Amino acid sequence: MSATATTTPRMPKTSPVKSRQRRLFSRRIGPYFFLLPATLFLLIFLVYPVCTMLLFSFEQVNIGSLLTGITPFVGLDNYRTVLTDAAFISSIKVSLLFTLGCLVFQFCIGFLLALLFNTRIPLVGTMRGLIMVAWMLPIVVSGTIFKWMLQSDAGVINYGLQSVGLIHTSIHWLSDPRIALWGVIIANIWIGIPFNMSLLLAGLQGIPGVLYEAAVVDGANVFRRFFHLTLPLMRSTSLTVLMLGFIYTLNVFDLIYIMTGGGPVNATEVMPLYAYRIAFTQFDLGSGSAVATLMFLLLMVVSTIYLFLIRREEVA
Amino acid sequence: MNYATRKGWQTTLLTIVGLFCTATMIFPLYWVIISSLKNTTELFRSPPTFIPLQVDWSSYITNFVQNQDILHYMFNSLQIALGTMILSLLLAAPIAYGLARLPVRGKNIFLLAFLIVQMFPSIMLALPLFVMFSRIGLINSLLAVILAVTTRTLPFAALILRPFFLSLPRELEEAAFIDGCNLWSAFYRIILPLSRPGVVTVAVLTFLMGWSDFLFPLALISDDTKRPLTLGLYKFISEYGTRWNDLMAVSVVAAIPIILAFIFAQKYITAGLVAGAVKE
Numbered sequence: 001m002s003a004t005a006t007t008t009p010r011m012p013k014t015s016p017v018k019s020r021q022r023r024l025f026s027r028r029i030g031p032y033f034f035l036l037p038a039t040l041f042l043l044i045f046l047v048y049p050v051c052t053m054l055l056f057s058f059e060q061v062n063i064g065s066l067l068t069g070i071t072p073f074v075g076l077d078n079y080r081t082v083l084t085d086a087a088f089i090s091s092i093k094v095s096l097l098f099t100l101g102c103l104v105f106q107f108c109i110g111f112l113l114a115l116l117f118n119t120r121i122p123l124v125g126t127m128r129g130l131i132m133v134a135w136m137l138p139i140v141v142s143g144t145i146f147k148w149m150l151q152s153d154a155g156v157i158n159y160g161l162q163s164v165g166l167i168h169t170s171i172h173w174l175s176d177p178r179i180a181l182w183g184v185i186i187a188n189i190w191i192g193i194p195f196n197m198s199l200l201l202a203g204l205q206g207i208p209g210v211l212y213e214a215a216v217v218d219g220a221n222v223f224r225r226f227f228h229l230t231l232p233l234m235r236s237t238s239l240t241v242l243m244l245g246f247i248y249t250l251n252v253f254d255l256i257y258i259m260t261g262g263g264p265v266n267a268t269e270v271m272p273l274y275a276y277r278i279a280f281t282q283f284d285l286g287s288g289s290a291v292a293t294l295m296f297l298l299l300m301v302v303s304t305i306y307l308f309l310i311r312r313e314e315v316a
Numbered sequence: 317m318n319y320a321t322r323k324g325w326q327t328t329l330l331t332i333v334g335l336f337c338t339a340t341m342i343f344p345l346y347w348v349i350i351s352s353l354k355n356t357t358e359l360f361r362s363p364p365t366f367i368p369l370q371v372d373w374s375s376y377i378t379n380f381v382q383n384q385d386i387l388h389y390m391f392n393s394l395q396i397a398l399g400t401m402i403l404s405l406l407l408a409a410p411i412a413y414g415l416a417r418l419p420v421r422g423k424n425i426f427l428l429a430f431l432i433v434q435m436f437p438s439i440m441l442a443l444p445l446f447v448m449f450s451r452i453g454l455i456n457s458l459l460a461v462i463l464a465v466t467t468r469t470l471p472f473a474a475l476i477l478r479p480f481f482l483s484l485p486r487e488l489e490e491a492a493f494i495d496g497c498n499l500w501s502a503f504y505r506i507i508l509p510l511s512r513p514g515v516v517t518v519a520v521l522t523f524l525m526g527w528s529d530f531l532f533p534l535a536l537i538s539d540d541t542k543r544p545l546t547l548g549l550y551k552f553i554s555e556y557g558t559r560w561n562d563l564m565a566v567s568v569v570a571a572i573p574i575i576l577a578f579i580f581a582q583k584y585i586t587a588g589l590v591a592g593a594v595k596e
Contacts, residue, residue, distance in 0.1 A: 027419075030499050034414030035426070038407040038470060046433060046467045049444035056444065066450045113337060121331045127338040129582045134341055136574045136585065138528035140546040141567045144553060145348045148560050154360045156347060163363070190344065251437040254530040258550060272439045279443050280535060292440040299435050 056289035063283040071286075078290040082278075088291065090266055091274040094181065098256075098270055099249040101185040102192055107242060109189070110196025115230075117197070118204045128201075135194035143258030146187035150174055157186075174260055177267040184256050184268050188249065195248075196241055203237030204230070236313045243306040247299055271295050345571075352376070352564035359561050375565035386566060388541065389548035392458060393527055396544050397573075399462035400526030401519050404469040408518065412477035413503055417489070430471035441467060442535040449536060456539045464532040469522040476521070480514030481507065517584040520577050527573050545570050 057078055059071040082088050117128050134142070149157050150173035161167045173183035207230070215225050253272040256262065262269035262277065269277070271291060279288025351359060355372040358365060379386050415423050445464050449455045454463075484507065492502035508515065530546045537543060543551070549566050556562055577585060 031414055031418030031420045034410040034418060034499070034503075035420060038411035038474065041407050042433070042467065042470065045445070045463050046436075046441065049441055049448055050436065052447065053440060053444040056447075061447070066447060069451070116330060116334055116337065119327075119330055121327055121334055123331070124334065127334050129578065130338050131341045132582070132585070133345060133574065133578055136524060136578070137345070137571055138530070138546055138574070140528070140530050140549050141348075141570050142344070144549060144563055144567045145344045147553070148351065148564065149344060149347060151560075154362070154364070154560075156364055159362070159364055190341070193341065247435050251439075253437075253439060257530075257534075258553065272437055275437075275439050275443070276531075276535075279439075280446075285443060285447060288443055292437060292443060295437050296435075296440060299437075303432075303435065 053289045054293060056286050057293045059286055061285040061289070065285075074286070078284075078286045079294075081284075082287050082290050082294070087266055087269065088274055091269050091271045094266075094268060095250060095270040098181060098185060098188070098252070098268075099246060101182070102188045102249045103242060103245050105185075105189045106192035106196045106245060107238070110193050110241075111200050111238075113193065113197045114200035114204055115226075117201055128198075131197065132194045134190055135192075137191075139191065139254040140258055142187060142191055143255045146183075146190070147174065147259050150183050150186070175264055177264045180260055180264055180267045184259050187259060188252060188255055191255070192245065192249070196245065199241045199244075200234070200237060203234055203241075206237075207233050236310060239306060239309055239313070243303060246302055250295070250299065348564050348567050348571075352561055352568050354561060356559075356561060372561075375561040376569075379562055379565055380569070386545070386548060386569070389543050389545040390569070392542060393544040393546070393570075395458050396461050396465065396529070396533070397523045397526035399458065400465045400469055401523040403462060403466045404473045404522040405515065405519060407466070408470050408473035408477055409508065409515070410503070412474040413481045413507060415474070416478045416481035417486075418499070427475075430475055433471045434468075438468065438531045442531055445532075446535050456537055456542055458542060460536045461529070461532050461544070462526070464536060465526050465529050468529075469525050472525075473518045473522055476518055477511070477514050480511045484510055513584060516581060520581050520585055524574060524577060 056071070058073060058075060060074045060077075061071045065071045113131070117124050149155050152158060152170045152172045152175065155170075155173070157173070158167070158170045161171070171179060173186075174180050211229060211233075212225060215229055220228065250270075251272060252270065253276065256268050256270060256273055257276075260268045262273045272295070275288050275291040275295070278291060279285050350366070350368060352375055353371050353373070354365070354368045355370070355374070358369055358372075411426070414420055415426055441464065445460070445467075446455070449457075449460045454460045488506055488510065489502055492506045497505065527544075528546065529544075530550070533544050533547050534550075537547065545566075549563070549570060552559075552563055552566060
């Protein structure tokens with residue numbers, strides 16, 4: 001197209017040619033204007049801030065520097081401060097435990113529900129829809145609800161567990177440092193199940209029914225069909241679901257902030273909460289940036305592993 | 317037992333299991349509504365009542381009629397949600413269409429970038445945006461929150477919209493060009509109206525994301541009159557630690573937009589969430 005445009009001999013101001021050239025120009029450049037508004041927006045409010053944050057992690061930034069704009073370069077000091085802080089090390093552990101705990105249960109329960117809703121039972125659409133509500137609820141609301149349900153004396157969860165005889169004394173779900181993490185994990189599992197279920201269900205529906213018919217003809221029972229057909233075919237969907245789940249769960253902030261605020265005694269302080277505390281209550285924005293950067297690096301590592309696994313999956 | 321009756325039993329059993337799981341999953345929602353309608357004595361009764369002995373609307377009256385603060389918070393939330401929705405649609409629709417249909421280079425780079433951006437922890441953005449908005453004097457404004465939330469909703473919206481544009485027949489644009497439309501008029505007059513389901517999905521989801529957001533208002537707003545409902549609810553938790561029926565009433569009201577969206581647009585939402593999470 002560009003060749004035609006340049007080799008067209010220049011004619012003395014004849015309007016048809018000129019308008020044709022203009023048309024050609026707008027055909028080639030015009031489409032880029034569709035990308036422009038969003039790209040500019042993201043450059044200003046996303047890329048630029050993220051870059052400044054990376055810079056901040058090497059600078060001393062506090063509440064004073066917001067006014068003066070002076071942010072002296074301090075090299076790796078922020079990283080050193082953070083990495084020698086016991087609370088940060090504990091937040092890594094808490095984050096990983098939280099993420100792992102949530103992922104295992106969300107994924108397994110989500111998978112079972114997906115298998116259940118992949119059958120032709122009545123009301124299946126309605127049931128699926130109702131379950132999705134858990135995911136869309138504002139997290140502040142879900143957090144408040146679970147805080148109430150996990151109450152140690154009047155909470156319905158303790159009542160339920162006691163009435164079926166699983167426990168005999170009330171569990172202090174959110175105030176006992178040894179148990180508090182499980183309290184928030186339970187709430188987050190509830191939020192995460194619909195997400196896992198719907199993605200896994202989409203994966204299950206993508207498996208051609210012919211395969212199952214063939215397996216039935218070959219005499220494979222339900223379990224063999226599950227372990228030799230469903231599971232292997234769901235590998236890449238499962239990997240995707242787990243990876244997305246890992247990212248979302250590692251980034252969870254609101255829920256824990258609402259339910260425990262990171263306490264009791266840092267027992268539920270995950271990395272985002274630690275970063276928030278350092279940045280917005282101690283106003284050490286430099287160290288807060290260092291924490292956020294480290295978190296992002298961790299996510300990058302995980303997604304690289306995921307891409308590697310997925311690629312191997314596609315080759316195989 | 318013959319095959320047909322065994323099949324019938326199996327279906328019945330699975331349906332019962334399904335209903336049980338669904339009931340368990342929506343129990344928290346039931347519980348919050350029930351709790352908001354109990355009076356304080358009944359709320360702390362042991363064993364708890366699963367249907368309120370007497371329905372008591374006083375938590376709603378206290379929080380929404382006598383004390384107008386919450387209404388104010390709700391109005392702020394509404395502005396944030398609408399602003400996020402409009403801005404996301406205005407920005408996401410053209411780029412999604414460009415990446416679906418127009419001859420541009422680097423499409424894959426954009427798509428990959430959108431996926432990576434969704435990985436960013438919100439705290440990673442809240443921190444520098446706080447500094448940036450403080451410097452340009454935009455801190456403590458609803459606009460700051462709208463801009464911040466849109467950084468999260470825009471890539472998501474573009475990824476959901478693109479498949480809708482991809483699925484439209486190409487002949488439509490060609491016909492529009494022959495009729496004298498240019499790229500933009502073809503887009504606004506022909507393509508957008510035909511992609512209504514996609515636009516509705518994105519509108520609903522971005523609205524809800526704006527309505528529900530907590531971290532950005534928390535980081536960017538300190539003025540009580542600018543607080544959205546999510547922050548208001550949090551303030552309540554710390555202030556009225558034990559007034560659970562009031563907290564539950566406010567929670568129910570904060571959940572209303574989501575419940576409405578599910579009643580009226582559930583199929584759009586579920587499809588959209590799945591599409592947005594796994595691209596297309």
